Amino acid sequence: MQPQPPYDLRPADDDRPVTVDRREGPYGEVVLRRRGDGGPSGDAVFEIIANGCFLMDTSDGRSERLLIRAALRALPADRPSPALLIGGLGVGFSLVEAVAEPRWGRIAVVEREAAVIDWHREGPLAAVTAGALADPRAEIVHADLVAWLRTGPRAPQTPQSYDALCLDIDNGPDWTVTEDNDGLYSPAGLAACAARLAPGGVLAVWSAQPSPAFEESLRNAGFTQVRTEEVAVARGVPDVVHLAVRGA
Numbered sequence: 001m002q003p004q005p006p007y008d009l010r011p012a013d014d015d016r017p018v019t020v021d022r023r024e025g026p027y028g029e030v031v032l033r034r035r036g037d038g039g040p041s042g043d044a045v046f047e048i049i050a051n052g053c054f055l056m057d058t059s060d061g062r063s064e065r066l067l068i069r070a071a072l073r074a075l076p077a078d079r080p081s082p083a084l085l086i087g088g089l090g091v092g093f094s095l096v097e098a099v100a101e102p103r104w105g106r107i108a109v110v111e112r113e114a115a116v117i118d119w120h121r122e123g124p125l126a127a128v129t130a131g132a133l134a135d136p137r138a139e140i141v142h143a144d145l146v147a148w149l150r151t152g153p154r155a156p157q158t159p160q161s162y163d164a165l166c167l168d169i170d171n172g173p174d175w176t177v178t179e180d181n182d183g184l185y186s187p188a189g190l191a192a193c194a195a196r197l198a199p200g201g202v203l204a205v206w207s208a209q210p211s212p213a214f215e216e217s218l219r220n221a222g223f224t225q226v227r228t229e230e231v232a233v234a235r236g237v238p239d240v241v242h243l244a245v246r247g248a
Contacts, residue, residue: 017047020124023115027051027178030115032124046124048091048116051178055171058128061093063206063231063239064168068097070229070241071164071204072104081105082163085196087145089116090168092129099135107137108162112144112169145169146184149192161198172207173214173242185214190221197246205242218244 017033028051035045035057047057056064068084075082084104086094089111098107111117117140119125120133132138141148145167170176173185183189193203203223205214210228218226223244230238 020046021115021119023113025113025115027112027180030113032115032119034124046091050113053171056090058091058093058125061091063241064090064093065097066229066231067166067168067204067206067241068094068101070243071166071202072101074202074204074225074243074245075163076200079163079200083161083198084108085110085162085165087165087167088169089120089140092120092125092132094166094168095129095138096132099132099138105137106139107135108139108141110141110143110145110148112142114142117142144180146180146189149184149189149196162196162201163198164202164204165193165197166204166206167193168206172209173205173211173217175208185217187217187221190217190223194221194223194246199246199248201246203242203244203246207240207242209237210240211242214242218242222247 017035020032020034022029022031031049033047033049035047036043045057045059048055068086071084072082082104083106084098086098086107086109089095089109095107095109098104120129133140167184169184170181176182184193197203203218207214210230215226215228224247225243225245227243229241229243231240232238
């Protein structure tokens with residue numbers, strides 16, 4: 001096992017963010033920052049920044065949890081042990097929400113940043129997801145989601161389809177972290193998502209703002225029951241979850 005980096009968990013003197021860890025990877029720079037007390041009081045807020053773009057933090061998590069709940073609500077109640085794919089590990093709220101629901105069957109999380117996986121397995125974010133990662137239904141797949149959707153797992157014992165795809169790798173279809181992620185919301189990318197869904201399966205996509213253009217793209221890709229659920233925020237435009245169902 002390679003040694004872990006020396007995470008900076010010293011208490012901050014003020015509200016300025018403290019860089020806990022910084023990595024350079026194949027997709028650019030990824031940073032874990034902390035605001036507030038890093039000591040035992042537990043009120044520190046951790047933030048993930050990719051190439052200077054704020055992705056998410058541990059201050060709330062309502063919209064990440066709604067992503068999972070909305071997908072489950074959209075599935076038929078009599079579908080046994082539905083398989084779930086989560087695109088993006090982030091700060092772990094979506095995974096924690098998923099394992100808290102006994103109805104889910106196998107839960108796979110595809111995360112392309114090795115640093116993010118490290119922060120959860122042995123770093124500061126282990127406090128958020130240690131219990132979830134120990135759940136026997138859960139697995140972490142280190143891969144680029146866009147490429148993985150097109151190629152998929154190679155192991156013959158691994159199911160090739162899922163009942164729900166919950167995607168949270170960008171700030172939304174109109175605001176991607178890297179240019180390569182644009183392909184996920186293109187006709188080819190949506191076709192790849194549909195191919196990974198079982199008939200009647202649900203695609204749920206988190207976004208920092210509504211995207212009527214993406215809703216139209218979903219309809220053009222053959223998805224049905226396209227709709228958007230809002231998540232109220234303290235200020236500004238609500239977060240949303242775009243939902244769509246693959247036809248039979």
